[in-house]
Amino acid sequence: GQSLEQPSEVTAVEGAIVQINCTYQTSGFYGLFWYQQHAGEAPTFPSYNVLDGLEEKGRFSSFLSRSKGYSYLLLKELQMKDSASYFCAVRAPVLKGGNNRKLIWGLGTSLAVNP
């Protein structure tokens, strides 16, 4: 089966750096996404990893270790507007000739940025 684990809540201070972890167990690996969702809004797409290492995208970076089944999202120079829920999601296995583009979702981490 597939499962993802993330902390339910993280608190940090404006201007600081915060790391949100995600561990996963999947049969095969086809890519991992991190999404941001502000309260009452739709999820949006900050990052994607399919290879080991760090992907940087402005103040957001995402790291992946496939051998450890582990990823983290790193947010630098935290701003109040970064207060949101962050979800990791992995691509479900794609069977040969299949049409599956489903994602398996973690339950999300609520990030609170305090002044």
Next chain:
Amino acid sequence: DAGITQSPRHKVTETGTPVTLRCHQTENHRYMYWYRQDPGHGLRLIHYSYGVKDTDKGEVSDGYSVSRSKTEDFLLTLESATSSQTSVYFCAISESAANQPQHFGDGTRLSIL
């Protein structure tokens, strides 16, 4: 932003009534998805579509049906709404390549009394 429109944005209805939610896209993406989001459960897939008239069940499909007669429209129907289906419903779309993300509509807040 991806061109995804969900309608209605808010709806209140009574138990036992049929409800249809619409997702319309202008991106010509092949894949479309319906999720529900509830506190403590994250995003749960209800149904998805991989082409016109091609649909499959997600993890919480009981009590829901879908139809896709055109590339741009994906309809979610609750045949006889129950209070347990009170939720926020999100539609998402994605391109065919496996490394492409899903892009979400703004959601429909559905309350069943």
